[in-house]
Amino acid sequence: MHDGTLMVDSDKIKEECGVFGIYAPGHNVFQITHYGLYALQHRGQESAGIAVSNGKTIEVKKGMGLVSEVFNNEAFSNSRGHIAIGHVRYSTMGSSTLINAQPLLIRYRKGRLAIGHNGNLVNGREMRSQLEQAGSIFQTTTDSEIVAHLIARLGGENFEECVKEA
Numbered sequence: 001m002h003d004g005t006l007m008v009d010s011d012k013i014k015e016e017c018g019v020f021g022i023y024a025p026g027h028n029v030f031q032i033t034h035y036g037l038y039a040l041q042h043r044g045q046e047s048a049g050i051a052v053s054n055g056k057t058i059e060v061k062k063g064m065g066l067v068s069e070v071f072n073n074e075a076f077s078n079s080r081g082h083i084a085i086g087h088v089r090y091s092t093m094g095s096s097t098l099i100n101a102q103p104l105l106i107r108y109r110k111g112r113l114a115i116g117h118n119g120n121l122v123n124g125r126e127m128r129s130q131l132e133q134a135g136s137i138f139q140t141t142t143d144s145e146i147v148a149h150l151i152a153r154l155g156g157e158n159f160e161e162c163v164k165e166a
Helices: 029-039 072-079 124-133 144-153 161-166
Strands: 018-023 048-053 056-064 083-089 102-110 111-115
Touching: 018 048, 029 083, 048 072, 056 111, 102 144, 111 144, 124 144
Parallel strands: none
Antiparallel strands: 018 083, 048 056, 048 083, 102 111
């Protein structure tokens, strides 16, 4: 039975984490991502992380706390690359610990993958259980790692196909 009132909260955006991505050859993508995360700090204050890639290697720096606490000027000096993703965390699944800070760096048969995710998988518990029964070993308690396992298990011809199917 419906009483005719509107569910006002159901149509509002619920902020849960902040994700920032950039592709900018010739620019300091680590520093730009740092500023992007600073602007997204209201989306999560538990941890912050940045992954930078030059297309061949991926370097991840992350820690617990605010963006300004995790990254300092020294952090900018050594990072080289033209692609970056950043993440500030507000935990909705998984505990607030360093192991759950993102981006996650995953090593799998096709190489390495850095992943940052905002939101919850509706069927995350069931998917985790199925993956564990199939032999997956999880390092975190986040549902973001479930997405990484799905990408790694798919046998698409290229990375983009695997992401679409996951």
